[in-house]
Structures are given as C-alpha cells and as structure tokens.
Amino acid sequence: MGIKKERGFKRLALYSESLKKVLENINAVGFEVIPVDSSIGRVLFEDIYSGVDVPPFDRAAMDGFAVRSVDVTGASETNPIRLRVVGEATTSKEFTGSVGELEAVRIDTGARMPEGADAVVLLEDTDYREGYVDVYRSVSKYSNVSLRGEDIKRGQLIFRRGHFLHPVDVAVLRSLGLGSVKVFRKVKVSLASVGSELKDIGEELKPGEIIESNRIMVSGVLSKWPVEIVRSVILPDDPVSIRNFIDVSVKDSDLIVTTGGTSLGKGDIITDYIYEVGEVLFHGVALQPSKPVLFALVNGKPFIGLPGYPVAAAISTYMFVEPAILKMAGVRGLKVPSIVRGRLVRRVASKLGMLQVVRCSVRKVDNEYLVEPVYASGAGVLSSLSRADGFLIISENIEGYDAGSMVDVIIYRDVIGYGEDL
Amino acid sequence: MGIKKERGFKRLALYSESLKKVLENINAVGFEVIPVDSSIGRVLFEDIYSGVDVPPFDRAAMDGFAVRSVDVTGASETNPIRLRVVGEATTSKEFTGSVGELEAVRIDTGARMPEGADAVVLLEDTDYREGYVDVYRSVSKYSNVSLRGEDIKRGQLIFRRGHFLHPVDVAVLRSLGLGSVKVFRKVKVSLASVGSELKDIGEELKPGEIIESNRIMVSGVLSKWPVEIVRSVILPDDPVSIRNFIDVSVKDSDLIVTTGGTSLGKGDIITDYIYEVGEVLFHGVALQPSKPVLFALVNGKPFIGLPGYPVAAAISTYMFVEPAILKMAGVRGLKVPSIVRGRLVRRVASKLGMLQVVRCSVRKVDNEYLVEPVYASGAGVLSSLSRADGFLIISENIEGYDAGSMVDVIIYRDVIGYGEDL
Numbered sequence: 001m002g003i004k005k006e007r008g009f010k011r012l013a014l015y016s017e018s019l020k021k022v023l024e025n026i027n028a029v030g031f032e033v034i035p036v037d038s039s040i041g042r043v044l045f046e047d048i049y050s051g052v053d054v055p056p057f058d059r060a061a062m063d064g065f066a067v068r069s070v071d072v073t074g075a076s077e078t079n080p081i082r083l084r085v086v087g088e089a090t091t092s093k094e095f096t097g098s099v100g101e102l103e104a105v106r107i108d109t110g111a112r113m114p115e116g117a118d119a120v121v122l123l124e125d126t127d128y129r130e131g132y133v134d135v136y137r138s139v140s141k142y143s144n145v146s147l148r149g150e151d152i153k154r155g156q157l158i159f160r161r162g163h164f165l166h167p168v169d170v171a172v173l174r175s176l177g178l179g180s181v182k183v184f185r186k187v188k189v190s191l192a193s194v195g196s197e198l199k200d201i202g203e204e205l206k207p208g209e210i211i212e213s214n215r216i217m218v219s220g221v222l223s224k225w226p227v228e229i230v231r232s233v234i235l236p237d238d239p240v241s242i243r244n245f246i247d248v249s250v251k252d253s254d255l256i257v258t259t260g261g262t263s264l265g266k267g268d269i270i271t272d273y274i275y276e277v278g279e280v281l282f283h284g285v286a287l288q289p290s291k292p293v294l295f296a297l298v299n300g301k302p303f304i305g306l307p308g309y310p311v312a313a314a315i316s317t318y319m320f321v322e323p324a325i326l327k328m329a330g331v332r333g334l335k336v337p338s339i340v341r342g343r344l345v346r347r348v349a350s351k352l353g354m355l356q357v358v359r360c361s362v363r364k365v366d367n368e369y370l371v372e373p374v375y376a377s378g379a380g381v382l383s384s385l386s387r388a389d390g391f392l393i394i395s396e397n398i399e400g401y402d403a404g405s406m407v408d409v410i411i412y413r414d415v416i417g418y419g420e421d422l
Numbered sequence: 423m424g425i426k427k428e429r430g431f432k433r434l435a436l437y438s439e440s441l442k443k444v445l446e447n448i449n450a451v452g453f454e455v456i457p458v459d460s461s462i463g464r465v466l467f468e469d470i471y472s473g474v475d476v477p478p479f480d481r482a483a484m485d486g487f488a489v490r491s492v493d494v495t496g497a498s499e500t501n502p503i504r505l506r507v508v509g510e511a512t513t514s515k516e517f518t519g520s521v522g523e524l525e526a527v528r529i530d531t532g533a534r535m536p537e538g539a540d541a542v543v544l545l546e547d548t549d550y551r552e553g554y555v556d557v558y559r560s561v562s563k564y565s566n567v568s569l570r571g572e573d574i575k576r577g578q579l580i581f582r583r584g585h586f587l588h589p590v591d592v593a594v595l596r597s598l599g600l601g602s603v604k605v606f607r608k609v610k611v612s613l614a615s616v617g618s619e620l621k622d623i624g625e626e627l628k629p630g631e632i633i634e635s636n637r638i639m640v641s642g643v644l645s646k647w648p649v650e651i652v653r654s655v656i657l658p659d660d661p662v663s664i665r666n667f668i669d670v671s672v673k674d675s676d677l678i679v680t681t682g683g684t685s686l687g688k689g690d691i692i693t694d695y696i697y698e699v700g701e702v703l704f705h706g707v708a709l710q711p712s713k714p715v716l717f718a719l720v721n722g723k724p725f726i727g728l729p730g731y732p733v734a735a736a737i738s739t740y741m742f743v744e745p746a747i748l749k750m751a752g753v754r755g756l757k758v759p760s761i762v763r764g765r766l767v768r769r770v771a772s773k774l775g776m777l778q779v780v781r782c783s784v785r786k787v788d789n790e791y792l793v794e795p796v797y798a799s800g801a802g803v804l805s806s807l808s809r810a811d812g813f814l815i816i817s818e819n820i821e822g823y824d825a826g827s828m829v830d831v832i833i834y835r836d837v838i839g840y841g842e843d844l
Contacts, residue, residue: 036623037623037638040638040642040645055632056627056632057629057630090618090659091617091618091619091630091659092617092618092619092658092659093618094629094630109730109731110617110619110730110731111619111630112629112630151806158808159808164835164836164837166642166834166835166836167638167639167640167641167642167643167645168639168642168643168732168736168807168808168834169807169808170638170639170642171635171636171638171639171642171732171736171807172635172807172808174623174633174634174635174638175632175633175635175732177623177633178623179623179624195513195514195532196513196514196515197513197514197532197533201458201459201596201599201600201601202601205478207479207516207534208479208513208516208533208534210477210478210597211596211597211599212596213593213594213596213597214593216459216462216589216592216593216596217589217590217592217593218589219589220462220588220589220590220592220593221589221590223462223589224836236514237512237513237514308531308532309531309532310590310593310597314590314593326837331837332837332839333837333838333839334786334837334838334839335836335837336760336762336833336835336836336837336838337760338758338759338760339761340758364756384573385590385591385593385594386580386581386590386591386594411758412588412590413586413588413758414586414588414646414757414758415586415748415753415754415755415756415757415758416755416756416758417754417755417756
C-alpha cells in the first residue's frame with residue numbers, strides 16, 4: 001500500500017494528547033488599536049486601569065430630598081421634621097447653592113449632591129408641600145448617596161490582558177472615558193473544502209457531484225470569536241490548485257484549515273503535499289466520528305486538516321479548531337460550556353479506546369430534559385446535524401450508557417426545541 | 423406630589439406577570455427572502471422540506487474496495503479471498519464500468535458505488551498487490567455503503583418555521599441545494615439613552631455630566647438575535663427631542679427601547695410623554711435592581727422604558743427586552759441557558775416579595791465552581807458589571823441563601839476566569 005499505509009491510522013493519538021500538541025505549537029497573534037465601540041467580542045491586549053473616579057462626584061442614589069442628616073435625626077411617622085425646600089437638582093441641572101440648617105433640595109437619582117447636604121431622604125418617606133417638606137424618617141450620613149470613587153477608584157485595575165469583551169464590559173470601558181483600546185488583532189484563517197466532487201450553489205451538478213457545505217459551517221462556528229476569514233474556497237483534487245492555496249495561505253494567514261482529503265483514500269493530494277512540505281505532528285485521532293484529523297506545521301504556520309464528511313468536520317471544528325482559535329486570539333479563561341443534564345431515552349454504545357462524540361437532540365418535557373441520540377449512517381450530514389442540539393462525549397474507557405442514565409450534553413445551539421419533535 | 427406620585431410604584435407588578443404582559447402585547451414581524459449563505463442567526467419563516475435525496479446516489483462510506491458481497495462470503499484472516507481489481511473510483515472520478523464476479527474496484531470515501539458492487543471492504547481488511555486484492559473479512563450487503571436517500575428522503579421535513587439557524591443548519595440548507603430562504607425579517611429597534619447629563623465619548627464633560635454607556639450594552643446584548651438598530655441616540659431631557667424621537671420611532675420601528683427617565687424623578691419627561699400619548703400596561707416591577715421598568719403601547723407599537731442606571735439597564739435588558747425580541751423575531755423554542763452550578767462563598771440576602779437578581783462572579787477552583795456575589799452601591803455600573811459573570815436569581819418567596827449553598831448562576835459571558843481573581 002506504499003507510503004500512505006505506513007503513515008496511516010495504525011497508531012491513533014488520544015484526543016487529549018493531540019489537542020495538547022496543537023495548543024503547544026501555536027501562539028497568540030499581535031495587537032491593533034480599535035475604537036471602543038467596535039470592541040465587543042474582541043480580546044484585550046493590555047491591562048485596563050481606570051483613569052477616573054466613578055462616580056466622578058457625590059451623587060444621589062435615589063429620588064428624594066438632599067438634606068443634612070443631622071437635621072432629620074429622630075424624624076419618624078409620628079414625629080415628622082419640616083425642612084425648607086430651597087431648590088431642586090436634576091441630572092440635567094445641578095443645584096449650585098448650598099444646603100443650610102433645616103434646608104433641603106429636591107433631588108433626582110444620579111444628580112450631583114448639593115454642597116452642605118450629606119444624605120438623601122427617599123421621596124416615599126416625605127410629604128412635599130408648597131416650599132416645605134415633612135420628613136418621616138431619619139437618615140444617617142451618606143444614606144442614599146453614591147460617593148465619588150465608590151464604585152471605582154482612579155488607578156484601579158479593571159480588566160486583565162486576555163479578557164474577552166462582553167457588551168457590559170464595553171459599557172464599562174466607555175464609562176472610563178476610553179475612546180480606543182488595544183486588542184489582539186483578529187486571527188487570520190484560510191479555509192478550503194477539498195474535493196473535485198464539490199460544487200457551489202448555482203453550479204450544475206454532474207453525476208457523483210454534491211454541493212459543498214463545510215466552509216459556511218466552519219466559518220460560522222468560528223464567527224463568535226475574533227476571526228478574519230482571509231479566503232474560503234473550494235479546491236479540486238488537483239496538485240496545482242492545492243499547492244497554490246497552501247503556499248499563499250502560509251504567507252498571509254495565521255491558521256490554515258481544510259476539510260476533506262485527510263483520510264487514507266487515493267485521491268488525497270492535499271495530505272501528500274502537507275507531508276512533503278510540512279512537519280506532520282499527528283495524523284489520525286482516537287475520536288469518533290472524526291478519526292482522520294491531521295495537524296502539521298508548514299513553514300511554522302499551523303495547518304489543521306479536518307475530515308470532509310460534514311458531521312466529522314463539524315465535530316473536529318469544535319474539538320480542535322475552536323480551542324486553537326481561542327489560544328491564538330489571546331483569550332484568557334475558560335469558554336463557558338452550555339451544558340444540559342438530561343435523561344437518556346435509549347442506550348448508546350461506544351468503542352473502548354475511542355473518544356466518542358454522540359450527536360443528541362434535547363427536548364424539555366415537563367420539568368425534565370430528554371436526551372435522544374441521533375443516529376445516521378457514518379458521518380452523513382443531514383439527518384444527524386439538523387436534528388441534534390449538542391454532543392454527549394463518552395470517554396475512551398466507557399463502553400456506553402444505558403437508557404435512563406443522566407448525562408451531560410454540550411449544547412451547540414442558542415435555541416432548542418420545547419417538548420416537540422420533528 | 424401630583425400625577426407622578428399617584429401612578430408610582432405603590433403597586434409593583436410581579437416579574438412573571440409583567441413579562442407575560444409584554445409577550446401578550448407583541449407580535450412576530452414579517453418575512454424577507456435572503457441568500458442561504460447570509461442566514462446564520464436568522465429564523466425560518468417557512469417549513470423546509472427536502473427537494474432531493476441525500477446522499478443523491480449510493481456511495482462508499484469508508485475507504486476500501488467496492489465488491490459483490492456474495493463473492494467474499496467466508497473470507498477471514500486464515501482464508502483470504504482474492505479478487506481482481508478492475509479500476510478505481512474516487513470522489514473526483516467515478517468508475518464507469520461494472521463490477522463482475524470476483525472483481526473489485528478500489529474506492530474512496532464518498533465516491534459513487536460502481537454498478538454491480540453492493541458493499542465496501544475496508545482498506546485495513548485487505549492486502550493489495552499488483553492487480554489483485556486479498557480480502558481478509560467478509561461483508562454483508564450494503565456494508566460501508568451510504569444508500570441514496572438514506573440520510574434524507576426527498577419530501578422529508580427538515581426544519582420547522584421558527585427554527586433559529588445555527589451554522590450546521592445552514593450547511594444542511596446548502597446541501598439541499600437551496601440558494602435562498604424565507605426568514606423573518608430583522609426586528610427594527612429604536613434605542614435612546616435619556617438624560618441631559620449624558621455625553622458621548624470625545625465630548626467635553628461639565629460638572630455633573632457623565633459618559634453614556636447604555637446603548638452599546640443594550641444593542642450588544644441584542645446583537646446575537648436578528649435585530650436591526652434603526653437609531654441609537656442620546657436624548658437630552660428636553661420635551662421636543664423626546665417627542666420627535668418617539669414620534670418618528672413609532673413610525674419606522676417594531677420596538678422602542680429607552681434607558682433612563684422612568685423613575686419618579688422630576689426630570690422624567692419621557693415618562694410624562696408616554697403617559698400622555700400611549701397606553702401604559704405596567705410601570706414598576708418587583709425586580710431588584712430594576713424596579714422602574716415601564717411598558718406601554720404607543721400607536722400599537724411596544725415601548726419598553728428601562729432604568730438608566732447601567733446595572734439595572736443590563737438586567738432589565740436580559741429580563742424584558744431579550745424575551746420580547748425572541749418573540750418578535752419569530753423564534754420557536756427555548757433560549758438555552760448557560761447555567762453553572764457552584765458553591766456560594768458568602769451569604770446573600772433578598773427582600774421578600776421582590777425577584778432579586780444578584781450579580782455574581784464565578785471561578786473554577788480545583789473541580790468546583792465558586793460563586794461570589796458582587797456588591798456595589800445601588801445599581802452603579804463599574805465595580806459590579808465588570809467583575810460579575812452571571813446572575814443568581816432569587817425568587818420572591820426566598821429570603822436569601824447561606825454561604826456554602828449550591829446555587830445556579832445564569833452566565834452571560836462566553837468566557838469566564840479560571841481560578842483567578844482580579
């Protein structure tokens with residue numbers, strides 16, 4: 001069988017070891033400076049310290065009356081204390097005078113505290129009449145006041161390098177008065193689906209040809225991370241096209257991802273070329289379904305070859321490419337898994353020695369989640385991916401789970417069905 | 423205190439009832455037809471049936487040799503059966519001849535099965551020599567073959583109306599040969615932050631003024647759903663600006679969302695105007711922190727007024743605006759909550775009768791998640807939102823949880839820290 005048989009899948013690497021090998025051989029990208037308003041979903045390249053106090057001034061934390069707390073000592077329902085109202089302070093118009101003995105200023109939440117006042121009596125604890133207010137409850141000093149720097153002090157560490165920016169974080173950056181921010185630049189990815197049988201939508205299909213569907217899936221899964229797809233092409237099984245794609249992508253991309261052409265078939269020209277020009281770090285993983293994954297460095301650039309069958313391509317995207325992107329994008333921390341614990345409605349078997357990824361549909365019925373394995377022939381796409389919601393991952397040393405077992409399913413969707421079935 | 427005191431927060435609506443009221447008074451938007459490749463994150467307006475068989479022809483599910491299963495009956499390690507290899511079939515070049523008695527064709531995964539053959543013997547179960555192959559294992563009919571229509575039959579229901587499209591689903595739509603798809607159009611949202619004290623980045627701050635930060639947060643949280651932000655403005659507390667914003671937004675938007683100006687303060691001009699021109703369905707919710715939420719219909723268009731304090735604005739965005747968007751966008755199903763169960767490191771108290779939303783940071787330490795409530799004065803933004811990862815929601819009838827309790831936290835981030843603290 002020649003060279004391919006020799007380098008074949010006789011020794012399958014464990015998933016954990018192969019992922020480790022990927023992560024050890026890639027590095028985070030450099031930085032760029034971008035407007036804060038464009039930074040949602042980006043990763044901080046620098047620690048962020050506050051340059052300001054927040055709030056920047058003492059302000060009312062509730063609607064009511066700004067008072068001198070000493071004036072309302074002992075005020076109660078039965079013993080109201082009457083203060084003279086000398087003005088009002090809103091967020092749009094501050095009170096520029098001063099609050100003296102037995103005086104009060106009508107104040108809105110967020111408005112700057114007037115000089116002299118040190119507390120706010122809540123609106124509901126007062127009765128306001130023409131020019132006067134009767135206070136029915138005492139307040140201590142600084143009650144219902146947000147003090148300058150109370151939330152954040154100037155110089156305080158807000159976010160560390162590597163922080164993945166959520167919309168609330170970007171709101172925080174704005175509040176600090178930052179107009180721009182230094183982030184890891186996007187990871188440049190070149191993507192190809194390999195196979196002469198693959199056609200694009202709109203092209204005429206000859207016998208044996210099918211419509212390509214992997215590129216949109218891989219790029220779609222990666223799109224929640226800071227990724228720039230440099231090119232996304234269909235490559236025929238033709239040495240010249242394949243060499244050109246690899247050669248140009250090695251020059252202008254941080255990561256090259258292909259689907260198809262990594263098994264032991266005879267038409268696997270891309271695998272041959274990667275063996276020729278690159279250093280193959282593993283080829284073949286004990287992962288079902290997704291065995292023929294290939295990882296190599298070509299001129300130092302990481303190349304991940306995924307299987308062509310769409311289900312295997314999807315699973316290996318989640319298992320290899322996404323963790324690689326997170327490291328290259330500079331993300332510090334743990335991707336939050338969206339896990340649903342539910343009851344398995346039928347038995348699943350697994351092969352010892354292989355990490356098994358079982359596509360499952362998850363439905364909420366009454367107050368319980370039901371987990372149903374979705375079977376399909378091999379790694380055929382449609383009937384499995386379109387009916388599944390997530391993955392049940394079965395370790396190498398477990399032979400499967402019986403019906404009725406409680407299992408954790410890693411959900412890849414944002415929305416799942418609700419007690420319904422297709 | 424006049425009209426505002428009367429319509430005030432004396433009767434707070436329960437959260438569940440007020441959300442129900444929002445959902446009862448909004449409707450899904452109409453449809454548009456878009457290219458399939460732009461449909462990730464969109465919602466199907468129509469049921470999708472397959473117009474094709476998948477796979478479209480019988481094909482090899484593994485690399486190996488296409489054979490007549492009857493020819494290899496009884497083949498074993500000790501009793502190999504020798505077949506004559508008459509050609510090869512790859513995904514790029516099918517074998518156009520026929521497989522006769524004791525003949526085989528070298529075949530790649532995905533390649534069309536040649537006429538006459540009805541099974542594939544795996545490569546590893548053979549020994550290939552010049553022109554011949556020795557088969558060491560028998561196969562039954564259709565072994566390692568994906569039959570035409572096996573995954574999906576022409577006419578089969580694939581997705582229902584209301585399905586939120588994940589990248590794998592779009593790959594499926596492509597495989598079906600669909601070039602375009604009918605989806606719910608995006609929900610048009612007009613957004614305003616109300617308050618004369620609010621300035622944009624780059625503007626000079628006078629005493630009492632602060633930088634606006636709510637719009638990016640609200641639109642950022644909604645951006646994972648099919649939403650088009652029609653306008654996103656800062657409105658001063660000025661009746662003319664506010665009337666203009668409402669009047670134009672009612673005409674060209676599906677939903678109007680404002681932050682600020684919904685409490686009982688004196689400068690709440692937007693609330694006055696909504697009471698004047700709209701039908702207020704509730705104002706004030708037993709939700710902490712986020713009491714002053716207002717929901718109204720203005721000329722039949724839904725208006726959601728959120729509190730101005732950033733933490734309250736963020737919480738009410740998740741609690742009211744996001745569920746409203748899901749219904750208006752036509753989504754059928756359940757948003758998958760990203761829940762982490764962890765151990766509370768200190769006691770949290772809650773007020774009976776209020777639904778309490780506690781911001782918490784979550785860290786993984788050893789094999790356990792630790793949940794730490796993040797306190798800040800009132801609903802001040804920075805020190806709480808930037809340090810929290812999710813919400814612990816405490817029902818109206820629970821007074822709090824003791825340190826050491828196991829609690830569920832709804833994570834709003836994609837990435838959380840890993841055993842580290844700021």
